[in-house]
Amino acid sequence: MKTLPPIAAALALMLLVAAPAFAGGDWNDAGVKWMPYKEGIAEAKKKDKPVCLIVYTDWCPHCTNYSGVFHDPKVVEMSKNFVMIRLNGDQEKDLSKQFAVDGGYIPRTLFLSPDGKVDPAIHAQGRDKFMYFYDEKNPASVLAGMEEAKKKFD
Numbered sequence: 418m419k420t421l422p423p424i425a426a427a428l429a430l431m432l433l434v435a436a437p438a439f440a441g442g443d444w445n446d447a448g449v450k451w452m453p454y455k456e457g458i459a460e461a462k463k464k465d466k467p468v469c470l471i472v473y474t475d476w477c478p479h480c481t482n483y484s485g486v487f488h489d490p491k492v493v494e495m496s497k498n499f500v501m502i503r504l505n506g507d508q509e510k511d512l513s514k515q516f517a518v519d520g521g522y523i524p525r526t527l528f529l530s531p532d533g534k535v536d537p538a539i540h541a542q543g544r545d546k547f548m549y550f551y552d553e554k555n556p557a558s559v560l561a562g563m564e565e566a567k568k569k570f571d
Contacts, residue, residue: 441475441505442484448493449501454512457502458533467570468529469499469563472506472513480524482553489556495563518549525549526559528566539565
């Protein structure tokens with residue numbers, strides 16, 4: 418195995434350190450109004466809006482893939498009908514456990530009523546296991562869940 422000369426190794430390390438990192442993915446903070454859990458639940462009650470809650474972690478490759486779905490213009494537009502909450506499962510373990518309806522896998526997307534209660538009937542289609550794991554690369558999957566939640570809570 419070849420090793421890099423010291424200067425090349427140093428430059429490679431500098432590039433890695435200088436590159437922007439999207440821990441857990443780029444969730445389109447500019448297009449989607451993400452809120453922390455407590456503030457989001459309060460907002461949902463105040464504005465009588467349903468919640469789209471996503472449990473993710475920074476290290477999860479599926480979460481990184483899924484984050485890209487939130488750049489889709491239809492998802493961005495639909496997100497305006499919800500209070501959007503992103504919950505880091507590693508940083509908020511107790512809350513993450515509270516929302517482990519059918520297991521602690523990630524990412525999980527749950528839809529909550531405006532009073533903050535999970536509606537277990539709204540889940541990804543065609544799944545017997547990991548029912549709240551929407552297709553990480555196809556916006557149509559989460560859009561179907563959003564449509565169902567919007568109809569139910571309107």
